[in-house]
Amino acid sequence: MRIAKETDRDAVEELVQAAYQPWVAVIGARPKPMEADYAALIAEGRVHVTGDDLDGLIVLIPEDGVLYIDNVAVRPGLHGKGIGRSLLAYAEQEARRLGLPALRLYTNVKMARNIALYESLGYVVIGRKERDGRFIVEMRKQLSP
Incomplete structure (x- = not known):
């Protein structure tokens, strides 16, 4: 894992578009990660x-008392290979x-x-709850000491 660099921006945007495209038909709209400003997120050091x-990425944003996972994306065709799980394990380490x-x-x-x-x-x-006209589930994981 590494922090994305500005030179990764095109690849990051392509990965996110490919990863979330199948969900458009399921939810009836483009998922929010497809609309994010990846130039800004990369500049802030949020994209890993x-x-x-x-093959995958995770966007992490530290908040007061919690690490917010803004996006987890895995390249289509690589699902089921543990990439998503390893990204989430990395978020726990962070x-x-x-x-x-x-x-x-x-x-x-x-x-x-x-x-x-x-x-x-x-x-x-x-x-x-409803957020921006979409119905979302908020989830949390408390880490053991």
Whole structure:
């Protein structure tokens, strides 16, 4: 894992578009990560990528008492190979490194496969709400000391 560089921006944007495109038909809209400003996120050091091949990425934003996972994207065709799980394990390591006791994320209520993955990794649903005309599930994972 490494922090994305400005020279990675095109590859990061391509990966996100490819990873989220299948969800457009499921949720009836473009997922929010497809609209993010990756130039700014990269400049802020928020985008972490899996080496030079960019098979996956995770966007992490430290907040008060929690590490917010803004986006997890895995290249299509590589699902089921543990990349998403390793990205989420990395987020836990980063939270601990930063002294943050928990992680949180949002996902669309229709992304059942993702919700199931997060739950299998110890995330719990702490709320459901409408945000920007979309129905989302908020999840949190408390880290053990």
